[in-house]
Amino acid sequence: MGNKEQSMSIVLENVIVSDANSAKKVNLRIENGLISALDENPLPISPGDTVVAGEGKLALPGFVNAHTHLPMSLFRGLADDIPLDTWLREHIWPAEKRLTAADVYWGSLLSLAEMIKSGTTQVADMYFHTDSVARAVSEAHMRATISYGIVANKLDKHGKDELAMARETIERWHGAANGRIRAALSPHAIYTCGRDVWAAAIDLAHEKNVPLHTHLCETRDEVAWSLTNLGQTPVLALDEIGAFSIPTIAAHCVHVSEEEMAILAQRSVTAVHCPKSNAKLGNGHAPVVSLLRAGVNVALGTDGAASNNGQDMIEEMRMASLLSKGALEDPTALPAREVAMMATHNGAEALGAGARRISTGEDADIVLVDLSGVDTVPAYEPFSTLVYAAHGCDVTDVIVAGEFLLRDRKLFTIDEEQVKYEVNRRFGKAFAN
Amino acid sequence: MGNKEQSMSIVLENVIVSDANSAKKVNLRIENGLISALDENPLPISPGDTVVAGEGKLALPGFVNAHTHLPMSLFRGLADDIPLDTWLREHIWPAEKRLTAADVYWGSLLSLAEMIKSGTTQVADMYFHTDSVARAVSEAHMRATISYGIVANKLDKHGKDELAMARETIERWHGAANGRIRAALSPHAIYTCGRDVWAAAIDLAHEKNVPLHTHLCETRDEVAWSLTNLGQTPVLALDEIGAFSIPTIAAHCVHVSEEEMAILAQRSVTAVHCPKSNAKLGNGHAPVVSLLRAGVNVALGTDGAASNNGQDMIEEMRMASLLSKGALEDPTALPAREVAMMATHNGAEALGAGARRISTGEDADIVLVDLSGVDTVPAYEPFSTLVYAAHGCDVTDVIVAGEFLLRDRKLFTIDEEQVKYEVNRRFGKAFAN
Numbered sequence: 001m002g003n004k005e006q007s008m009s010i011v012l013e014n015v016i017v018s019d020a021n022s023a024k025k026v027n028l029r030i031e032n033g034l035i036s037a038l039d040e041n042p043l044p045i046s047p048g049d050t051v052v053a054g055e056g057k058l059a060l061p062g063f064v065n066a067h068t069h070l071p072m073s074l075f076r077g078l079a080d081d082i083p084l085d086t087w088l089r090e091h092i093w094p095a096e097k098r099l100t101a102a103d104v105y106w107g108s109l110l111s112l113a114e115m116i117k118s119g120t121t122q123v124a125d126m127y128f129h130t131d132s133v134a135r136a137v138s139e140a141h142m143r144a145t146i147s148y149g150i151v152a153n154k155l156d157k158h159g160k161d162e163l164a165m166a167r168e169t170i171e172r173w174h175g176a177a178n179g180r181i182r183a184a185l186s187p188h189a190i191y192t193c194g195r196d197v198w199a200a201a202i203d204l205a206h207e208k209n210v211p212l213h214t215h216l217c218e219t220r221d222e223v224a225w226s227l228t229n230l231g232q233t234p235v236l237a238l239d240e241i242g243a244f245s246i247p248t249i250a251a252h253c254v255h256v257s258e259e260e261m262a263i264l265a266q267r268s269v270t271a272v273h274c275p276k277s278n279a280k281l282g283n284g285h286a287p288v289v290s291l292l293r294a295g296v297n298v299a300l301g302t303d304g305a306a307s308n309n310g311q312d313m314i315e316e317m318r319m320a321s322l323l324s325k326g327a328l329e330d331p332t333a334l335p336a337r338e339v340a341m342m343a344t345h346n347g348a349e350a351l352g353a354g355a356r357r358i359s360t361g362e363d364a365d366i367v368l369v370d371l372s373g374v375d376t377v378p379a380y381e382p383f384s385t386l387v388y389a390a391h392g393c394d395v396t397d398v399i400v401a402g403e404f405l406l407r408d409r410k411l412f413t414i415d416e417e418q419v420k421y422e423v424n425r426r427f428g429k430a431f432a433n
Numbered sequence: 434m435g436n437k438e439q440s441m442s443i444v445l446e447n448v449i450v451s452d453a454n455s456a457k458k459v460n461l462r463i464e465n466g467l468i469s470a471l472d473e474n475p476l477p478i479s480p481g482d483t484v485v486a487g488e489g490k491l492a493l494p495g496f497v498n499a500h501t502h503l504p505m506s507l508f509r510g511l512a513d514d515i516p517l518d519t520w521l522r523e524h525i526w527p528a529e530k531r532l533t534a535a536d537v538y539w540g541s542l543l544s545l546a547e548m549i550k551s552g553t554t555q556v557a558d559m560y561f562h563t564d565s566v567a568r569a570v571s572e573a574h575m576r577a578t579i580s581y582g583i584v585a586n587k588l589d590k591h592g593k594d595e596l597a598m599a600r601e602t603i604e605r606w607h608g609a610a611n612g613r614i615r616a617a618l619s620p621h622a623i624y625t626c627g628r629d630v631w632a633a634a635i636d637l638a639h640e641k642n643v644p645l646h647t648h649l650c651e652t653r654d655e656v657a658w659s660l661t662n663l664g665q666t667p668v669l670a671l672d673e674i675g676a677f678s679i680p681t682i683a684a685h686c687v688h689v690s691e692e693e694m695a696i697l698a699q700r701s702v703t704a705v706h707c708p709k710s711n712a713k714l715g716n717g718h719a720p721v722v723s724l725l726r727a728g729v730n731v732a733l734g735t736d737g738a739a740s741n742n743g744q745d746m747i748e749e750m751r752m753a754s755l756l757s758k759g760a761l762e763d764p765t766a767l768p769a770r771e772v773a774m775m776a777t778h779n780g781a782e783a784l785g786a787g788a789r790r791i792s793t794g795e796d797a798d799i800v801l802v803d804l805s806g807v808d809t810v811p812a813y814e815p816f817s818t819l820v821y822a823a824h825g826c827d828v829t830d831v832i833v834a835g836e837f838l839l840r841d842r843k844l845f846t847i848d849e850e851q852v853k854y855e856v857n858r859r860f861g862k863a864f865a866n
Contacts, residue, residue, distance in 0.1 A: 018864070018865070022865075023865040025865040074811065076809075076810075076821075077811075077818050077822060078813050080768070080769060081768035083764060087764070110810070117807065117808075118808075220762075278759065279758055280754075280758055280764065280821070281758075282759070282762045282765075283762065284762050305822075308821075310808055310824075319755070321713075322712040322713050322752070323759065325714075326713075326715070326716075326718050326756065328715070329653075329716065331514065331520070331714050331715035333715070335513070336514060371864065374547045374849055375547050375550075375551075375743055375745070375825070377509075377543070377853050377856055377861065378507065378509065378857055378860040378861025379861040379862060379863055379864045380510040380512075381510055382865075384510040388510065388513055388713070388742040389509055389510060389738075389742040391745075391826060392824065393824060420807065420810050423810055423811050424810055424812070427811040429812060429813065430812055431456045431491070431814075432449045432451075432458040
């Protein structure tokens with residue numbers, strides 16, 4: 001699709017920018033993928049500049065969805081309200097076995113369309129058919145860390161094939177799309193990869209200088225399995241193997257002790273909180289407030305759309321805060337600004353890419369959220385309005401690396417109707433005939 | 434605003450309607466405020482009929498928000514993330530003292546605009562300046578049960594004044610607006626109204642043949658207060674006074690024992706589950722699954738927008754289901770269809786008005802939800818898509834008593850820009866200057 005104006009510079013006028021102490025109305029200039037100017041006074045406009053009227057809109061660094069499986073939007077609603085084991089064994093795994101590369105491509109685009117429309121600019125993905133995932137990310141002009149999810153008990157023929165796929169994903173895609181795509185190494189979990197597989201994966205991550213992205217302490221069963229089979233908890237087992245010598249993105253961290261939190265904090269591990277998925281699958285609620293207090297970098301993720309069933313980071317922030325307040329019976333738990341930091345800054349830190357804040361020199365990954373609707377007025381505190389009242393559909397504009405992906409709620413890089421057509425003819429069934 | 438076509442009949446073509454066993458595509462005719470025909474075959478169209486193309490849209494009985502305080506949208510975001518006692522004493526109560534009748538009118542319209550846009554057709558409200566609330570409801574063409582919230586320790590001068598206000602609200606508004614407005618009697622709670630006040634309120638409810646609407650077992654402090662001061666729990670105390678001899682709408686029911694659930698089930702008490710408000714204020718999570726199992730009619734409510742901070746029933750359904758699944762660590766808890774019944778049928782049953790289901794002869798309170806967006810496809814099971822994936826902004830059309838309140842996402846009875854203007858000039862502060 002035509003993106004001629006993308007090389008020109010963009011000026012966002014009169015947007016609201018908020019830091020820990022105050023909110024102010026500013027003007028931003030975006031050039032060469034970066035924020036080049038931020039000023040409370042009007043900026044000079046040159047011919048060819050794209051000027052956006054930002055009155056009433058909050059400008060944020062784009063949301064970072066730090067744990068997802070993009071193609072799983074194909075299974076959104078396939079099998080809800082059933083036990084976890086049945087869900088996996090009888091529905092999700094058989095459906096995944098049948099997926100083609102083309103399916104994965106269209107499913108990834110569907111998720112990316114949903115994400116961009118609700119303000120996400122960067123994701124950490126783990127799946128297979130990674131060429132299809134990467135191609136979708138590249139075409140959508142999104143920022144992503146992609147990885148091939150390794151599942152192998154031993155370093156036998158199958159295990160070696162899995163590692164080869166992971167290596168190929170890194171070699172083919174790390175640094176692609178003008179650096180917007182990066183790669184990670186993903187042993188799926190402690191219970192789905194044997195010790196030798198983990199060791200080989202860690203070596204490969206060292207060799208390629210990429211982070212690990214794995215599932216950690218998601219279910220009580222996982223912890224019980226680890227204690228029975230390895231004689232220690234998943235965190236201690238992975239630490240002993242040397243996994244945490246590499247920056248690690250650890251999804252879930254629901255069932256972790258205080259001792260394990262201290263280890264996660266000492267090593268460079270980011271815990272990715274996925275509150276909706278954990279609740280919906282009946283896995284419980286992660287001790288987010290304790291993780292933050294222990295000094296762990298906590299980011300936010302939706303997990304795949306099969307277990308969420310959405311990928312809206314505003315709703316995920318709200319859910320994170322409300323679930324913590326409810327579980328701890330403490331209305332001061334996980335305040336708006338802290339959860340907004342998790343959804344933006346902490347995710348970008350974990351992935352080592354994208355905007356961490358709105359300031360000059362940062363990557364221009366910027367989202368505008370209209371806070372002037374009947375769901376959000378009156379105006380008291382912008383982050384409170386964002387986290388507790390706003391909706392994904394209040395996002396009006398999304399910029400990644402200085403390019404519009406969404407403008408006035410219209411997608412720029414994805415043909416939404418084509419994506420829905422391709423998904424609908426492959427998956428689901430008509431609700432009624 | 435002009436509603437000339439409202440007296441004509443409406444035909445909804447090819448909408449999806451789903452019951453416990455199946456989903457089908459049907460055509461609906463709406464005349465004289467009722468559903469007059471439902472057919473899988475095309476209905477004859479007469480000149481002057483308003484025809485709506487419903488392809489891809491789920492037709493539901495409108496959502497019933499069974500516990501709210503409409504004017505409190507004025508305080509949305511006023512004071513989040515702080516302890517409950519400070520929130521009430523230092524922020525909400527002082528702000529409420531300053532409210533004028535005009536403030537309450539505009540705040541009510543703001544909430545009604547938000548609610549209609551997200552599919553709500555009926556509310557149970559409790560507040561003061563009830564003339565303003567009722568005027569807003571009447572102008573919005575909404576269906577509502579309104580009540581004056583009585584707060585009085587004794588039946589002294591103040592207590593009698595409070596009861597007089599409650600009586601006046603009933604006499605002035607019960608049955609108004611072609612029966613769309615009904616009234617209830619609202620002693621605020623066990624700890625804010627003395628025994629004599631409760632007794633007088635119960636007498637008045639009997640005299641006027643209106644239901645009670647109160648707060649019940651919302652906080653641990655309320656239960657502790659009741660045990661200390663009355664020697665029994667709030668449910669037992671109210672049952673002894675005879676409150677439950679009248680149909681009662683009991684908001685919250687967070688801290689209730691199995692014994693108390695049995696009492697609520699035996700009497701005609703509806704428990705209104707308010708999951709987001711209970712979580713956000715740190716009051717915990719109501720035992721919804723146990724309440725339903727005990728046979729209690731459980732409806733759904735948002736509570737006021739000061740403690741939610743939204744009034745979107747789709748999000749409230751999702752939160753109800755996910756919070757129960759997470760708290761019980763059971764992915765089968767509160768399945769989609771059951772929570773959708775709570776949000777529609779059970780609320781209408783409790784209020785004795787409005788549509789309970791989509792069938793001929795029912796009130797034409799109908800909502801269309803577009804399930805064909807990038808947030809909702811592909812199609813597997815309509816209620817699963819509605820509860821776990823759809824958003825308030827996917828609601829396209831809202832009909833109450835046979836009249837459009839929303840059509841193609843545009844409000845018909847409320848001037849949204851005027852409401853925002855009036856609210857913004859009275860409340861909040863600009864986020865930034």
